[in-house]
Amino acid sequence: MEQQVIPRAEHNISRQDISENALKVLYRLHKSGYNAYLVGGGVRDLLLGKQPKDFDIATNATPEQIKALFRNCRLVGRRFRLAHILFGREIIEVATFRGHHDSANANTESKRSEEGMLLRDNVYGSIDEDAERRDFTVNALYYNIADFSVVDFAGGINDIAERRLQLIGDPETRYREDPVRMLRAVRFAVKLDFSIAPESCDPIAQYGPLLKDIPAARLFEECLKLFLGGDGKSTFKMLADTQLLYPLFPLLKPLLQQWDEDAPELRFMLMALASTDKRVRGDQKVTPAFVFAALLWPLLEIKKDELLIELSLGEHDASAMAMNWLLDQQCKSVAIPKRFTTGIREIWQLQARLDRRFGKRAFQTFGHPRFRAAFDFLELRAKATQDKHLSELAQWWQQWQRSNEQGRNTMVRELNKNSGRSKSRRRPRKPKKTDS
Ligand code: ATP
Numbered sequence: 001m002e003q004q005v006i007p008r009a010e011h012n013i014s015r016q017d018i019s020e021n022a023l024k025v026l027y028r029l030h031k032s033g034y035n036a037y038l039v040g041g042g043v044r045d046l047l048l049g050k051q052p053k054d055f056d057i058a059t060n061a062t063p064e065q066i067k068a069l070f071r072n073c074r075l076v077g078r079r080f081r082l083a084h085i086l087f088g089r090e091i092i093e094v095a096t097f098r099g100h101h102d103s104a105n106a107n108t109e110s111k112r113s114e115e116g117m118l119l120r121d122n123v124y125g126s127i128d129e130d131a132e133r134r135d136f137t138v139n140a141l142y143y144n145i146a147d148f149s150v151v152d153f154a155g156g157i158n159d160i161a162e163r164r165l166q167l168i169g170d171p172e173t174r175y176r177e178d179p180v181r182m183l184r185a186v187r188f189a190v191k192l193d194f195s196i197a198p199e200s201c202d203p204i205a206q207y208g209p210l211l212k213d214i215p216a217a218r219l220f221e222e223c224l225k226l227f228l229g230g231d232g233k234s235t236f237k238m239l240a241d242t243q244l245l246y247p248l249f250p251l252l253k254p255l256l257q258q259w260d261e262d263a264p265e266l267r268f269m270l271m272a273l274a275s276t277d278k279r280v281r282g283d284q285k286v287t288p289a290f291v292f293a294a295l296l297w298p299l300l301e302i303k304k305d306e307l308l309i310e311l312s313l314g315e316h317d318a319s320a321m322a323m324n325w326l327l328d329q330q331c332k333s334v335a336i337p338k339r340f341t342t343g344i345r346e347i348w349q350l351q352a353r354l355d356r357r358f359g360k361r362a363f364q365t366f367g368h369p370r371f372r373a374a375f376d377f378l379e380l381r382a383k384a385t386q387d388k389h390l391s392e393l394a395q396w397w398q399q400w401q402r403s404n405e406q407g408r409n410t411m412v413r414e415l416n417k418n419s420g421r422s423k424s425r426r427r428p429r430k431p432k433k434t435d436s
């Protein structure tokens with residue numbers, strides 16, 4: 001690959017914008033006689049005048065050599081062996097330059113599946129080989145700590161100027177090697193407001209289904225980046241557009257194939273994503289449980305109704321069975337960790353409990369650790385469906401949260417007096433089966 005060097009005077013990357021810890025690592029590697037570069041999203045985002053999410057470093061030091069230099073270093077990863085240098089909550093990722101897997105020593109250190117997917121990729125190489133192994137041209141820019149220049153091997157500087165994502169190498173081969181690159185293309189296109197070059201975009205329609213072969217745990221990690229990165233709503237839409245959404249959420253396909261943003265189900269999902277985006281941008285806490293609970297909610301309702309009819313189960317049993325079934329199915333493609341499926345269930349279960357407010361129940365529900373998430377969820381449901389009962393319910397809980405103990409007691413008493421208990425149920429109880 002031909003390399004172009006942009007000297008310090010001709011680019012806008014200043015050390016003031018680079019994390020102190022990343023600089024420490026770069027300097028220590030450099031002073032120990034290794035080559036050390038900031039690379040990837042850190043360089044790309046700084047060139048775009050954006051604040052990078054994290055700083056990745058590439059070097060010619062091997063993981064063992066890196067470990068010898070830093071006390072606070074852990075070696076991680078199997079598919080890619082990496083060094084993590086820990087500074088409290090900040091982790092600086094240091095990777096050794098990767099080489100071609102078809103070179104002489106490749107037999108044991110790199111491995112491909114029958115579809116051409118890379119299973120192991122631990123062959124070390126030179127910086128230009130490393131650049132060739134990266135996904136997009138704009139992700140293959142290296143900031144050299146030795147002279148503060150930026151080294152461009154793949155035309156990334158030009159693509160930054162043109163705001164264009166372009167895969168390095170032959171797009172079909174690169175998507176086959178690692179289908180997750182398709183998800184990354186969509187994520188970066190949205191986040192950076194870039195276009196995807198046609199040669200990189202067109203094959204997605206054909207190769208998208210290869211995502212089904214990616215381990216479900218890795219797809220969960222990708223989902224976090226896709227939906228909790230601050231651009232979840234736009235990313236979701238583009239994933240649907242490119243059909244990449246359906247290897248992640250196969251069960252959503254029948255529901256969303258006819259894309260209709262006025263349909264209450266889709267409106268609800270998009271509103272939940274937008275509300276999450278707002279929280280992420282405002283540095284408020286977000287949980288994957290809320291997002292997954294929202295994306296799967298319409299499916300839960302459908303499945304529950306099916307079970308109510310098919311198995312003539314009661315509301316509560318049908319609901320519990322639908323939750324189990326849905327989460328089992330979903331975890332086959334995206335492995336949502338147990339701590340989050342627990343949260344999802346709680347948010348769902350609280351939806352019914354928010355409706356039952358008599359006696360001590362409202363107080364108990366309010367004391368639940370997930371109350372706030374469940375209430376936010378209810379409010380979004382009310383807004384998305386414009387359902388009168390849901391809106392009143394959301395308002396009632398809004399008032400509850402603003403009231404003191406005495407006010408809350410009054411609210412429950414009023415409820416008893418005014419509504420007559422049966423009216424507050426959304427569905428009438430099923431008639432008891434009679435023996436015939
Ligand atoms: P951000 O951190 O903002 O999401 P990033 O570009 O830094 O974006 P990372 O996942 O942190 O993305 O990866 C760091 C770099 O590693 C990328 O810029 C890219 O050069 C390379 N890389 C990551 N994943 C892949 C992949 N699947 N295929 C090829 N190269 C990759």
Ligand code: MG
Binds near residue numbers: 040042054056
């Ligand atoms: Mg990064």
